[in-house]
Amino acid sequence: MIFTVAIDGPAAAGKGTVGRAVAAHFGFAHLDTGLLYRAVGALVLKGSEPVAAARGLAPEALEQPGLRSPEVARAASEVAVIPQVRAALLEFQRGFARREGGAVLDGRDIGTVICPSAEVKLFVTASAEARAGRRLAELLEAGHDASFDSVLADVKARDARDSERAAAPLRPAEDAFLLDTSDLDAAQAVSAAVARVAAALGR
Numbered sequence: 631m632i633f634t635v636a637i638d639g640p641a642a643a644g645k646g647t648v649g650r651a652v653a654a655h656f657g658f659a660h661l662d663t664g665l666l667y668r669a670v671g672a673l674v675l676k677g678s679e680p681v682a683a684a685r686g687l688a689p690e691a692l693e694q695p696g697l698r699s700p701e702v703a704r705a706a707s708e709v710a711v712i713p714q715v716r717a718a719l720l721e722f723q724r725g726f727a728r729r730e731g732g733a734v735l736d737g738r739d740i741g742t743v744i745c746p747s748a749e750v751k752l753f754v755t756a757s758a759e760a761r762a763g764r765r766l767a768e769l770l771e772a773g774h775d776a777s778f779d780s781v782l783a784d785v786k787a788r789d790a791r792d793s794e795r796a797a798a799p800l801r802p803a804e805d806a807f808l809l810d811t812s813d814l815d816a817a818q819a820v821s822a823a824v825a826r827v828a829a830a831l832g833r
């Protein structure tokens with residue numbers, strides 16, 4: 631069975647949480663496409679040229695530590711505006727989306743560019759304040775030093791860069807289901823997403 635769930639939305643909206651849970655529930659594969667851009671961003675911080683880094687990206691690069699740091703997030707959103715970087719990562723994502731057995735991909739342009747024919751499209755969002763609070767909790771948990779104000783500023787700057795860029799800007803696909811999680815906990819957001827996918831599968 632070929633079946634793609636495309637999940638897009640701004641930083642720290644809960645895309646990964648929803649994506650992982652939907653994939654586990656239905657036995658689908660899951661790809662956090664933000665990790666591809668984070669891996670390229672991390673290589674650029676170490677001195678690589680962005681397009682060469684994207685073209686030569688090895689699967690092991692997605693496993694390296696440190697990809698969740700605010701510095702790497704910023705570098706990721708900077709390389710993500712470069713059309714040749716996006717082009718270098720496109721085929722891998724498309725192949726993943728149409729693999730046998732079902733796939734969930736989360737990112738910024740999955741429903742609009744990577745997989746416009748996805749069977750289910752979700753646009754997961756929440757207020758910038760709610761998202762910054764969640765990301766702060768994750769960073770503190772992982773031992774990073776961060777304040778609410780710095781995380782909020784980072785989230786807003788990244789949202790602006792992701793939405794205003796010319797290449798594959800962040801926006802909901804016309805046929806995306808909008809899931810605003812500002813007042814939902816993670817379990818409630820996951821339930822809403824699972825229900826949507828189950829309906830599309832006719833289960």
Ligand code: CDP
Nearest residue numbers: 642643644645646647764811814815816819
């Ligand atoms: O992938 P994305 O950056 O959109 O978000 P995430 O990595 O899934 O992280 C969001 C964080 O907020 C996680 O720690 C979740 O447990 C938490 N959270 C959520 O995902 N959804 C909610 N409705 C409430 C909290």
Ligand code: CDP
Nearest residue numbers: 640641642663664667706707710737738739
């Ligand atoms: O987890 P969070 O939402 O904070 O970020 P991410 O999904 O790991 O993505 C990091 C950055 O990569 C984003 O701010 C985007 O600039 C870029 N990205 C993108 O352009 N297209 C995607 N499909 C996924 C990520």
